[in-house]
């Protein structure tokens with residue numbers, strides 16, 4: 001198939017999913033065209049079967065707010081016509097589904113049919129719940145999509161709750177490339193000493209440091225853990241809460257044990273160095289960062305919110321092997337206790353690490369999820385042709 005993909009090309013999870021999806025589809029022989037305002041950060045620009053089309057946005061002085069959505073619609077229509085795309089797949093409803101709708105209408109005038117699929121990622125729906133001014137246009141974009149997917153059952157239900165019946169929503173969960181995201185012991189032995197000494201535990205956090213990620217909780221939890229046992233913390237990513245987290249680490253006397261490494265490429269290599277991930281988010285429709293860590297045999301301590309319980313099974317109550325630990329939002333003391341409980345017992349940690357990897361492999365591997373997308377694409381193309 002010839003597939004156009006649009007996403008936010010920056011560090012958000014939806015852009016990561018869209019880019020990884022494009023890479024996986026290209027590896028399976030499809031022709032993939034990214035249509036975005038800058039090259040998605042996980043693309044090198046040298047991948048076979050992938051082309052990147054920049055969306056130029058005019059900054060004419062009259063435009064206090066340059067109309068990106070219109071420039072995007074224009075570029076989508078152009079690329080679809082020139083490269084004879086079979087469909088567009090947009091990630092994150094606002095404004096991408098509206099641009100795709102315009103592109104579809106522009107091409108219909110020229111007798112070309114261009115179906116489009118919208119994948120909902122979370123804040124495109126939950127923000128709408130907070131800001132009602134976006135609600136009608138977002139609902140319209142979803143209703144007009146030829147196909148709609150959500151990255152968790154929870155997000156599907158939330159969408160139906162906010163918007164009512166907008167048509168069927170297919171749940172296609174996030175995925176990870178289990179060959180790339182794995183623990184290479186040789187690499188770990190070589191690289192781990194950069195961040196932790198022998199005998200020290202290494203905790204990790206990966207996010208865009210937005211308030212919803214509760215990075216201050218990460219520091220609070222870590223401070224308690226490092227008072228109980230020798231430990232260090234690797235903070236990957238950047239964003240609005242970074243300096244507050246840096247100050248807090250200093251105030252709590254753990255700054256020399258916390259490494260803020262900023263935005264990183266090849267996070268698979270860094271994640272694999274750790275023993276435990278901390279993801280105390282206020283909301284996650286899925287929690288891709290935890291899945292990436294789990295694939296590297298790093299279990300996560302997280303919160304019982306959104307789609308996280310579809311990924312992390314605390315399992316302790318049922319007596320089953322848990323693949324992570326779940327708590328209420330803000331339960332810093334309990335999360336620290338859980339981390340200490342886990343990190344001070346190697347056998348327990350090993351069992352949970354193995355369970356985390358097994359979950360990633362059995363349920364969320366790219367090799368399982370990508371064919372689901374392919375079937376869905378085929379279905380949408382033939383439905384709209386009929």
Ligand code: GMT
Pocket residue numbers: 011012013014015017092121122123124151174208212283284285286287288289306
């Ligand atoms: O909040 C973020 O991390 C960014 C946001 C996005 O759309 O880029 O992430 C959402 O999509 C990710 C990929 O599908 C999910 O793993 C995240 O859980 C989700 N974030 C929230 O729901 C807050």
